[in-house]
Every structure is written in structure tokens, then in C-alpha cells.
Amino acid sequence: MTPVSEPDLLIIGGGAAGLSAAATADGLGLTVELLDERSALGGNLYAGVGKRADDDRAFGPDQVRGRALLAGAAGATRSSSTFAWRIERDGRTFVADGAGGVRSIAPRRLLIATGAMERPVPIPGAMLPGVMYAGAAQLLLKSAASVPAGRCVLVGSGPLLLLVATQLLAFGVRPAGIVETKPRTSLQAFLSHLPSALNAPGLLARGIRLLGKLKASGVPFHRGAIRASIAGRDRVERVEFTDAEGRRQSIEAELVLLHDGIIPNDHVTRQLGCRERWNEAQHCFQPETDPWGETSLPGVFAAGDCTGIGGGRAAELAGTLAALEIARQLGRIAEGERDRQAERPRRALRRQHSFRPFLEMQFPPSIALAGDAASDTVLCRCEDVTAGEIRLAVAQGATGPDQLKSFTRCGMGPCQGRSCSMAVAEIIAKETGSTVEAIGRHEIRSPLKPLPLGQIATAEAEVVR
């Protein structure tokens, strides 16, 4: 094992929050290391920004912003294709790089900026090849300028679903349909949340433009759909749903892009045992942080969407604020200076957050809610465990996610429950008359991802000591 590095700050995640924190911390004289498991920095929002010959057709302004962030963070030691597989509560982090090397980093402060992930959508047929998340298609567009071939139908709910539809159109791919499962918003709810939306008129205008573009495109847009499912023998053949008039419909498809909002990608904070709380409006768990992003573990910070969904701009601002407080804790700036520099980003962050209640009201989770899933719907993709098998295990006494593992192997596959943990909690809650908040999710232990044994062995002596 190579010698331990000891930067002032280690940042896990090279998206908006991580890059912006790196720039701020570097600017204040801290030594910064930043790592990301992906092969390029930028996270989801700024995926592909590092490309040399770029094609900005669909992503103009975001690309420009992303490139600025990437350039701003140039002072940090940055490693892509490098993932943290074990993190101690004092911040010491064991990482594996793409070349099979293992090393450890002992930072004075740790910032977790692991962003968001797609809210897993366990509907019938979602296992079929040809199904992807809408965010996956967007990443393909951004990084490799490609989309899988075939007749494409978008299914689900959320701003990203509509955004991806317009980005596909801009790329020259015409979706065969959009099946939107967003429940109808009552006028009362709309009006009561409208003031929050008006705090960020730019975002509201962007949403209205998006809908306008979709309408103008003439792509069939089925709103208020329910009971969406995907059918096919060995791969996707069609999407079925009940439309707003109650008619069962079927659309031929070769590529189905699913989406039902995004949730914090919080595996790292969970492994560390950071205290978390239930976010009712976003229907997800998130780590608790103070106004600077410090978690329940002193010296361990988290910023951006991994602490609750706020969007890319909010993530950037939260990264800056965390870096300011870290610089203060390490004696680089005084409290007064920290507060002075935090004033503008904090104000901007408040504006970003003020828009969220409107979005959350507009796009509650719909097809992702697994409580009533049909018995043969697969919830655990790795171990092929169905909703029916989980209900049976609950009836036989497995009333917690960890017990369910030993009953069904659900959550024990390579993804370690990333896809199924919420669905499992939904089902247990439904069957036992409890709530997802009370049920919680199973424990996360290191290694955070399966790792070849040989690689762990080279690090083992260090871990034990």
C-alpha cells in the first residue's frame, strides 16, 4: 500500500457541490484532494463537460457553467475512476483506483458530495432489457453523444422526464410518446405553492418553456396516466397504461425511459452512520446537517443533493458554504470573514430552496411507490426478489429490512440495496401499518462496493491497525 496522503480536505464526489467546494477551499489555501468513481468529473448535471471536442447542441448554458466549475477546481488534486470503499468516522478513507491500486487518505476534514440518484422505479417489466432511467439516457447524450436505438417512450413523472424529452428532440431523436404518471394537482395546492415558485421566476419560466416546446413538438403526451407497466418477452416490446379517461392503452416501444424524481445518493453518509432524517416532502431519507453542511459526525461534512434534493445551483452554493466553514475550523479564516464571504451564497441558496416546495407539490413520487406493487413485480434486481416474496417474509415475521435480508437475500446483491431499500421499506410499512420513516433502511457496511479480495488484502493490515 502506498503512503497515506494527508490533505486538509478530502472531497468525495466531483459534481457541482464537490467542484465548487474544491475551488473555494483551494482559494483559501487549503490542500484539497477530490475523488470521483466515474471516469470523468462533472457529476450528473455537468457530465461530459471535460470533453475536448464538444457538441453543445442540447446543453449550452449548463456546459459553460460546468466548464467554469471544472476550471475553478483545477488547484485540487483530482482523481477520477477512484472510489472510496471504506471510510472511518475520523475521515480516514480507503480508496481503490481503476488500475487496481489501493491507498488511504487521512484528511483533516471530509466532505461528502455524492449527489443524487434516480428514485428506483419497481414497476412490472422494469427489469426488461431496453428499460433505462431517463437520467441514464441524458448521461449517454452528454458524455457519449448517443442514445440507444429504437422507438422510445418516456414513462413517469418529474421535471427531468420532460427535460430529457426535449433534449432527445434537440438531438434529433423523436420520442414515440410521453406517458406522464404525475397525479393531477388540485387548484388549491397549486395556488398555495405558487408564491414559493415566484421566488425563482427564472426556474418557473424554464419549466413553462419546456412544456411549450413539448406541446409544439407534437409528441403524443399522455397526462394523468396510472397503472403503467412494461411488457415484452426477452426485451421491451410495449408500454401499457390506463389513461386519464380510464381507457387501457398500449404503445409499442423498444426503449423505455423511466423516471420518478431523484433522491439523495447517500450510501457514503449511511456507511459512516451519519444521523439521518426523513424528508416527507421529497419522500426520502437524508443526512442531517447544520447550516454549513457538517453532519452529526464532527469534521464530516456533506453538501449538495446527497443531503436532500436542491438542484445543481443549490449544490454549488452548499459546497462553497461547507468549504468556508472548513477553512474556519482549520484556522485559515476567522469567523467574521467566513460570515462575510457566506452572505451572498447563503442568500442565493435560500432563493434556490424556496422553489423546491412548488416542485415537490407538482411532482410527488408516483410509480416508484411500491406498497401496492403487484406480487410478481421484482423489487430487488440483483437477487430477483419480488414484492410477493417480501410480503410473505413479512407475514412470517421479518418486519425489518435487515431481517428481510436473511429471509429473502433482498439487498444482499452487488448493489447492496441501492435499488430496493426504499421499496422494501414501503412494503413493510404497508403490511405492518407503519411508515417508511419508522421502518428505515438496512445497514450499510464497507466495502461500499464489491471489491476484488486481492485489493482488500493489500489494505487489510492498515484497516486493522
Place this chain on the structure above:
Amino acid sequence: MIAREQDTVASFLLRTVDPDRYRQSVVSAQSHAPLCMMGVCFECLVEIDGQKNQQGCLVRVRSGMRIKRQIPEG
């Protein structure tokens, strides 16, 4: 075969093979294909340079890389 600048193994394979020929689950023997492309779902597992079960969506394609799909006769 020619890859694009930021192609990962998964994005490359998605352009070159049908999704139902991407990989087969050892648990169910069903065909599985990449779902999230962001390192979360583990549906994109492939053998790369002799190392099995690598997340294809996280690994950049390199010249000379040996990619083997985890399917019988893949």
C-alpha cells in the same frame, strides 16, 4: 471498433450490441442491461481485462481493452 471520447464500456456496448445481449443474471438467468449509467444499479456488470463484475458504466474504454460480456458464449 471505434469508441467515442468519453465512452464508458457500458455506453460503448449499448451502441454495439442489443440490450438483451448485454449480460445474463446468474441468479435468474434472465437478460439484464444497464439501467442507471451512474454507478448505482450494478446492471451493467461486465468482465474487463480478465476481471469479472466490473461496473461498465464507470470504466472508460481504452485502446486494447478486453471486454467480455457475462453471458454464455458472449
